[in-house]
Amino acid sequence: MKVGILGAGQLARMLIQSGQNLGLQFTTFAPERSPCVDGLAEQQVAQFQDKEKLQSFFDAHDRITYDWENLSVTTLREIRECEKKLFPSLSVLEIIANRYRQKKFLNSLGIPTAPHALITEESGLIDAVQTLGLPGILKTNQLGYDGKGQKRLKDLGECQTAWAELGRSELEYESWVPFKRELSLIACRSVRGEEKFYPLAENHHVQGVLSETIAPAPVTESMQKFAESYAQKIFQAVDYVGVLVLELFETSDALLVNEMASRVHNSGHWTIEGAETSQFENHLRAGLGFELGGSQALGYTAMRNIIGNWQGTEHIQEVFPDILVHDYLKESRPGRKLGHLTLQGKTHEQLIQNLQTLRSFLAANGPKETV
Numbered sequence: 001m002k003v004g005i006l007g008a009g010q011l012a013r014m015l016i017q018s019g020q021n022l023g024l025q026f027t028t029f030a031p032e033r034s035p036c037v038d039g040l041a042e043q044q045v046a047q048f049q050d051k052e053k054l055q056s057f058f059d060a061h062d063r064i065t066y067d068w069e070n071l072s073v074t075t076l077r078e079i080r081e082c083e084k085k086l087f088p089s090l091s092v093l094e095i096i097a098n099r100y101r102q103k104k105f106l107n108s109l110g111i112p113t114a115p116h117a118l119i120t121e122e123s124g125l126i127d128a129v130q131t132l133g134l135p136g137i138l139k140t141n142q143l144g145y146d147g148k149g150q151k152r153l154k155d156l157g158e159c160q161t162a163w164a165e166l167g168r169s170e171l172e173y174e175s176w177v178p179f180k181r182e183l184s185l186i187a188c189r190s191v192r193g194e195e196k197f198y199p200l201a202e203n204h205h206v207q208g209v210l211s212e213t214i215a216p217a218p219v220t221e222s223m224q225k226f227a228e229s230y231a232q233k234i235f236q237a238v239d240y241v242g243v244l245v246l247e248l249f250e251t252s253d254a255l256l257v258n259e260m261a262s263r264v265h266n267s268g269h270w271t272i273e274g275a276e277t278s279q280f281e282n283h284l285r286a287g288l289g290f291e292l293g294g295s296q297a298l299g300y301t302a303m304r305n306i307i308g309n310w311q312g313t314e315h316i317q318e319v320f321p322d323i324l325v326h327d328y329l330k331e332s333r334p335g336r337k338l339g340h341l342t343l344q345g346k347t348h349e350q351l352i353q354n355l356q357t358l359r360s361f362l363a364a365n366g367p368k369e370t371v
């Protein structure tokens, strides 16, 4: 079976690696050649708005998925057989690609989010800040990722500069959520309607970028079920196919959805070694109509991102032989996700101990800007 991936980053890399056991053939489609998929897939280099190239890409593959949400929905809408071949579907992508629309969709299903407002002009921002209060966070409505296109607001006087800094484009203002923990749920639904849920994972962000994931997170059975019920509502509402990720805020009395992603996700990388079947393999299984693999955790697993300017990835295993290194083969650059490390423990306590040792090592020897 021939599978096309729109995007050619590390998520595409790991999708391809997991799909090789399934006997699949892959091509990626992206505006530039990517070292992440070099030698693993054929690469088509073209703009996402190039309708003709996109159409032949769709024609040449049985199924198409994506590793990046910022695609051109307008162009995809004009592609023959897009609805038949693309997973998760174009209608899901349209909802996801716009923060405000995404929150409206979630709220319409009774799923709670942070209080929020759409901002289209500076005076609207002042109104929203007055209504929703401070502190808050201002986000570009589209094209944001890894904390980019965001500004935290503590004072009404900051509105003018924030509005200018974020490009005077359509924005979303959200109340600051005093969360206890950030969690994420990796869920998956197949073309056949089969559903799987991974155990909730705990995420640690630094400056809006994911740094670590620990899984399974110590949570009650009822919290797990509660999160799954959110995903089930979404599955039913849009006849969902593929991996769906919910980023969650746990507060003292609620579980809010921060955002959703219709693709495999950084907070699910732990599933490669830490679960019966990885998020990558299950995403492909889901879209291709295969039976889904198990989603149970195997012991306790942590994932630590390697971000920024660093040449140490190749040598870390000399210091920590039990750590698994995933090098995305990208050129080192400030702020860039270069790879991730996976470490495991037989118990949660042992895992945290191993993680502490790694944190101390990276604090002294890791990428300087790390997160």
Ligand SMILES: Nc1ncnc2c1ncn2[C@@H]1O[C@H](COP(=O)(O)OP(=O)(O)O)[C@@H](O)[C@H]1O
Binding pocket: 114, 137, 144, 145, 146, 147, 148, 174, 175, 176, 177, 178, 179, 182, 205, 208, 209, 247, 258, 259
């Ligand atoms: N309303 C909020 N309240 C508190 N923290 C927030 C809020 N929105 C975002 N954050 C923090 O910033 C991180 C990145 O924001 P997010 O909306 O997930 O953007 P991105 O699309 O860049 O991942 C979150 O994981 C969280 O740590």
Ligand SMILES: [Mg+2]
Binding pocket: 146, 247, 259
């Ligand atoms: Mg996020």
